[in-house]
Amino acid sequence: MAAGSIELINVTKEYATGRSxxxxxxxxxxxxxxxxxxxxxxxxxxxxxxxLARLINGLILPTAGKVFVNGIDTADRKSIIEIRRHxxxxxxxxxxxxxxxxxxxDVAFGPENLGCYAxxxxxxxxxxxxxxGMDELRHHAPYLLSGGQKQKVxxxxxxxxxxxxxILDEPTSMLDPGGKYDLIENLKMLNxxxxxxxxxxxxxxxxxxxxxxxxxxxxGQIYLEGTPREVFSSENFFSAGFKPPGxxxxxxxxxxxxxxxxxxxxxxxxMVEYICRL
Amino acid sequence: xxxxxxxIKVENLTHVYSPGTPFxxxxxxxxxxxxxxxxxxxxxxxAGSGKTTLVQHFNGIIAPAKxxxxxxxxxxxxxxxxxxxxxxxxxxxxxxxxxxxxxxxxxDVAFGPRNMGLGKDEVLGRxxxxxxxxxxxxxxxxxxxxxxxxxxxRRRVAIAGVLALRPDVLVLDEPAAGLDPRGRRQLMDHVExxxxxxxxxxxxxxxxxxxxxxxxxxxxxLHKGRLAMGGTPREVFNRVVELxxxxxxxxxxxxxxxxxRAAGRRVRTDVLTIDEAREEIAMILGEGS
Ligand SMILES: Nc1ncnc2c1ncn2[C@@H]1O[C@H](COP(=O)(O)OP(=O)(O)OP(=O)(O)O)[C@@H](O)[C@H]1O
Ligand SMILES: Nc1ncnc2c1ncn2[C@@H]1O[C@H](COP(=O)(O)OP(=O)(O)OP(=O)(O)O)[C@@H](O)[C@H]1O
Ligand SMILES: [Mg+2]
Ligand SMILES: [Mg+2]
Numbered sequence: 256m257a258a259g260s261i262e263l264i265n266v267t268k269e270y271a272t273g274r275s276x277x278x279x280x281x282x283x284x285x286x287x288x289x290x291x292x293x294x295x296x297x298x299x300x301x302x303x304x305x306x307l308a309r310l311i312n313g314l315i316l317p318t319a320g321k322v323f324v325n326g327i328d329t330a331d332r333k334s335i336i337e338i339r340r341h342x343x344x345x346x347x348x349x350x351x352x353x354x355x356x357x358x359x360x361d362v363a364f365g366p367e368n369l370g371c372y373a374x375x376x377x378x379x380x381x382x383x384x385x386x387x388g389m390d391e392l393r394h395h396a397p398y399l400l401s402g403g404q405k406q407k408v409x410x411x412x413x414x415x416x417x418x419x420x421x422i423l424d425e426p427t428s429m430l431d432p433g434g435k436y437d438l439i440e441n442l443k444m445l446n447x448x449x450x451x452x453x454x455x456x457x458x459x460x461x462x463x464x465x466x467x468x469x470x471x472x473x474x475g476q477i478y479l480e481g482t483p484r485e486v487f488s489s490e491n492f493f494s495a496g497f498k499p500p501g502x503x504x505x506x507x508x509x510x511x512x513x514x515x516x517x518x519x520x521x522x523x524x525x526m527v528e529y530i531c532r533l
Numbered sequence: 534x535x536x537x538x539x540x541i542k543v544e545n546l547t548h549v550y551s552p553g554t555p556f557x558x559x560x561x562x563x564x565x566x567x568x569x570x571x572x573x574x575x576x577x578x579x580a581g582s583g584k585t586t587l588v589q590h591f592n593g594i595i596a597p598a599k600x601x602x603x604x605x606x607x608x609x610x611x612x613x614x615x616x617x618x619x620x621x622x623x624x625x626x627x628x629x630x631x632x633x634x635x636x637x638x639x640x641d642v643a644f645g646p647r648n649m650g651l652g653k654d655e656v657l658g659r660x661x662x663x664x665x666x667x668x669x670x671x672x673x674x675x676x677x678x679x680x681x682x683x684x685x686x687r688r689r690v691a692i693a694g695v696l697a698l699r700p701d702v703l704v705l706d707e708p709a710a711g712l713d714p715r716g717r718r719q720l721m722d723h724v725e726x727x728x729x730x731x732x733x734x735x736x737x738x739x740x741x742x743x744x745x746x747x748x749x750x751x752x753x754x755l756h757k758g759r760l761a762m763g764g765t766p767r768e769v770f771n772r773v774v775e776l777x778x779x780x781x782x783x784x785x786x787x788x789x790x791x792x793x794r795a796a797g798r799r800v801r802t803d804v805l806t807i808d809e810a811r812e813e814i815a816m817i818l819g820e821g822s
Contacts, residue, residue, distance in 0.1 A: 272681050299713040300685030347684045347711070350631075388780075392581075395556055402627045402707070403580025403740075425684070428710040429627070431579040431740050433780030458685075458713050461785070496715035501743065501785035505807050505814070512811070514818045523785055527792045530817060 259290040259325060261311055261342075261420060261452075266320035268306050268475075280306040282475040283320070288454065290419060293446045295463025295483065296456045298472030299496065304456045305347055307472070308424050311454075312342040325419070340369060343418030345426045347456075349409040350398075358400075358408055359384070359393040365416035383415035386441045388434065403429045410438060417445070420452045427462050439465065460487070460500045464521050471497070484521055502526055538606070539567035540702055540734045541591055546600035548586050548758075560586040562758035564600070571728055573735045575745045575766075578755030579780030584738045585627050587755070588704050591736065592622040605701065620649065623700030625708045627738070629691030630684065638664075638682075638690050639675040645698045663693035666723045668716050685711045692720065703727065704736045709744070721748060746770060746784045746805040754779065771803045786810035793817075 268281040281303045309315045313329040322329040324338050346352045355361040366376045384390045387407040406429045427435045445451040469486045471479040487499035509516050548561040560583045568574045589595045590602045593615035607614045635641040646656045667689035688711045709717040727733040746766045754762035756779045770783045773791045790802045800813040
């Protein structure tokens with residue numbers, strides 16, 4: 256139970272689905288996420304991703320097993336506030352997250368609650384609103400915004416907290432391509448510059464190509480785990496119905512045709528550089 | 534004549550939210566377009582560009598305040614006619630899972646067909662088919678409460694509710710957001726089948742440029758409530774600089790070609806698919822060896 260990590264030890268989560276029916280959402284998971292890591296989490300609908308995320312910030316408790324955040328047991332309800340300080344979360348549904356009738360106040364809520372000084376709060380809000388492109392709408396009402404705009408507000412609110420661990424549950428689902436690009440760049444920056452641990456849940460493989468580690472959940476179990484490149488080239492990845500990013504498909508396509516192009520290429524930029532070196 | 538008549542015609546449509554307040558937003562600004570029968574028409578644009586506002590005019594949720602909209606030949610400013618549009622035009626809302634309300638998955642999907650006055654067997658058949666299209670099994674989850682499902686599964690139930698109406702015009706507002714890769718593929722394959730088998734017209738709002746490249750006949754680009762670009766995917770995705778300035782992008786294969794061209798390689802830039810990109814790169818590699 257080292258400090259500076261999230262640990263799940265033999266974690267099982269069951270939900271009641273009727274008087275005598277249960278659904279096992281997570282099945283005996285053991286997993287460590289170290290501070291400073293950038294972890295991608297993918298999996299089919301209902302595989303247990305959101306359940307895992309909610310367990311980590313103590314919103315729900317395991318049916319069996321233990322979850323520790325920096326050594327604190329999430330079942331220790333006295334420490335729940337401290338856990339929430341460490342673990343920032345962007346929920347799958349942005350409506351569940353909006354707390355204030357004004358965009359700017361919503362983004363200020365986190366840093367103010369953390370006890371930041373006014374200057375610091377202002378600096379963080381300005382940065383987070385700029386980073387998400389929501390600056391122009393800072394005085395608007397979040398509930399009257401478009402779907403993608405709401406999602407950006409939820410992201411800005413989480414970014415402004417700069418928690419040790421930032422867990423984002425499908426934050427890109429309603430973002431336009433530009434917004435997606437900006438988010439990934441900002442997460443990389445927070446991860447590298449401030450050592451913020453990122454766990455990014457997504458159905459888009461392009462979103463997670465930069466992760467240090469990619470975890471694939473299937474029916475409540477860890478199905479695959481490794482670097483994105485390792486996962487994308489695994490037979491089991493394909494057979495479970497996943498497809499790697501377009502560039503990875505292109506590379507394997509070319510290799511099948513007898514062009515011995517570098518199989519480590521997973522991004523457009525790497526492909527351009529490779530070809531230009533020829 | 535009927536074949537060439539547009540199924541949806543929009544003329545100089547303008548929409549303003551909270552008019553006359555400090556928070557006034559012009560969400561649509563003089564939009565004109567036509568969508569033809571059987572077409573798959575894609576609508577793209579950055580967050581807040583007006584896509585949802587526009588498509589909500591197509592099944593009568595929003596009445597045109599300024600400008601005109603005809604759907605299946607009906608002028609939707611006529612309140613009585615607008616009310617009946619739901620029988621012909623199925624709109625899958627953006628984040629439709631917000632609208633689930635029945636006690637069981639079955640009842641939720643059956644709500645529309647029952648409202649149409651269909652018989653029990655017909656309702657059952659339609660619910661079964663619709664759930665199958667979205668990859669859910671009626672005997673596995675039919676009796677479960679939709680609120681006990683994961684986000685993506687709830688989304689599937691909500692989509693099934695609209696499909697069960699078997700509409701002539703299917704308007705999909707980011708339907709695949711939150712669907713897993715397999716679910717997204719299956720849904721869009723079925724939508725294409727509806728087009729070929731039933732002549733359904735499809736309006737698809739999406740942030741996936743790949744989906745537009747693969748599936749759309751035509752695409753319109755909205756920006757701040759205006760129509761910024763329009764054409765076939767091949768035409769529009771060749772304008773990469775303009776698209777990026779609007780917060781959009783081109784599909785990865787096209788992005789690669791544009792970068793290679795910028796680096797001085799002689800490749801086509803109007804590619805849409807991985808296969809087309811492969812041919813171009815195979816040429817370069819062939820020359821290299
Ligand atoms: N109910 C509302 N009241 C006030 N303004 C609104 C309302 N709904 C949308 N808007 C504003 O109207 C503009 C267009 O919104 P719309 O929802 O049509 O965008 P969109 O293109 O669908 O965006 P997204 O991709 O994020 O879903 C945005 O600036 C938005 O903030
Ligand atoms: N409140 C709940 N009550 C009962 N069952 C639930 C509840 N929440 C989730 N489940 C079930 O637990 C399983 C895992 O759900 P979870 O939301 O963690 O999946 P997910 O991987 O996040 O899926 P998605 O990609 O659709 O968001 C699913 O089978 C779901 O039906
Ligand atoms: Mg989820
Ligand atoms: Mg929208």
